Amino acid sequence: MKILVAIKRVVDYNVRVQVKPDGSGVATDGVKMSINPFDEIAVEEALRIKEQGKADEVVVVTIGGDESQQQLRTAMAMGADRAILVNTDQAVQPLQAAQVLLKVIEKEQPGLVITGKQAIDDDNNQTPQMLATLWNRPQATFVSEIEFTDKGLQATREVDAGLETIEVALPAVISTDLRLNQPRFVKLPDIMKAKKKPLETLAIDELAPQRSGHRIKATQYEPPQPRQKGVMVESVDELVTMLKDKGLLS
């Protein structure tokens, strides 16, 4: 079985992003960029499945500019076998990303697709579900555990009520939640090895010329409203009194 892992280059999760003064976006110049953390978990899970002998190849794909090669190389340093860059200078919205990834699926014929539940930049949480829909295959979103079965796989999902388990036939799309695994650290020799692994670049307009569907327009970025500065109290008595005065404790 081949596993396809879709990743995205995003502002590193430790960076506190700033909105540009003119409201045209967030400042990304000179900011550290990384693999979206949920996607890194997706890469790790694919590698573990391969290491258990249940998959024979892990292919990692991204949609983005030339600079996204860095994140593909990182994924290959983790252990992915090869990479595909679908090259574009334009930001791609979730539905169009799903349409492009479907073309990659048609080309690669994976038995399983794993990707992060959302990218931590736009926080859309749409692409995996849309991809499963266009592919006409099952989805298991927000997954914290995977177990292969005779019918396909059982996925444990982190839902508001607790942990839900569903069974899906393969091929399927899995979207990862944080507790699925702890991604491995990349070692220097692996970084050197990754430089020799195959990285194929496909122009987006050649791979998926028909990117249809209605797009959302972003018109204004602004910083969030700050909360008003609070007060510090010195004792539990003071705290309890204050909460009673506010009517929050009886």
Place this chain on the structure above:
Amino acid sequence: MSKVLILAEHNGDSINQSTAKVLTAAKQLKTDSIDMVLFAPNAEMAQELAQFEGVGNVQVVTCDNHHDQLAASIAPTIAELGKNYSHIWGPSTTFGKDVMPRVAALMEVNQISDIMEVIDNNTYKRPIYAGNAILTVTTDSNHQVATVRTASYEADKTDGGSAEIKECSLETAAEHTSFVKLATGDSDRPDLQTAAKVISGGRGVGSKENFDMVFELADKIGAATGASRAAVDAGYVPNDMQVGQTGKIIAPDLYMCFGISGAIQHLTGIKDAGTIVAINKDADAPIFEVADIGLVGDLFKVIPEMIEKV
């Protein structure tokens, strides 16, 4: 003008408050009508929806074998119904997040995720970068598929409505997906997502056993209990207690947290709370930057003292 279809959510016994919150958001649109669709084992819970003022029709789609919880099974039906609506909205809960993008893909539109403010019938505000930036988006689509950030809205509390209830059975059940089980943390405490008061603990609580103290204080004041990601990852408490960007986003009147440093991902989950109280032994913890009331102190002394004094 516009017609709105709201995807209702239930927990098996009753309608979730998330539905009433989406209704509040929908009422900020200029609308001709608001209808609801409910996927459930039977039509009983539809009565709860018909009570809301301003709801015209409630379409119940009865489902066997838990297919009402499976996105792949219900999305095609929502998308088919959606053809008659300008706004097709669901809650930004794990249920809504699972289903609505499938609906959007079937209707060939991008989804507007996590609406936190309605500007007009085509323009909305939504958080990005874990709430570190707010984005205004606009769409001129004839079918706007969206999820509503429930923490941004109060639940609609109207009653006396008289919606017409229509019933049909699910015809789009997916063969490739089946429900196996749902494991919930059994608790008599108030529901974390809707509670007026929430007490939560972080890594500083130190162990599963020490969390008993947090539970005791919560029970004393009738609060729900939450936790930071660090506490869940450490195995102190189950995942359904996690508050934050990847857990639950909540807006209680009172949020009191012990031993939580205040990672940005956690703050995202609580920034709409009425009053935030932080107790931490580290005076420099980021949680104090957003707390309305802060107390620098040892939670192992503060919690027992509070249990005694409240």
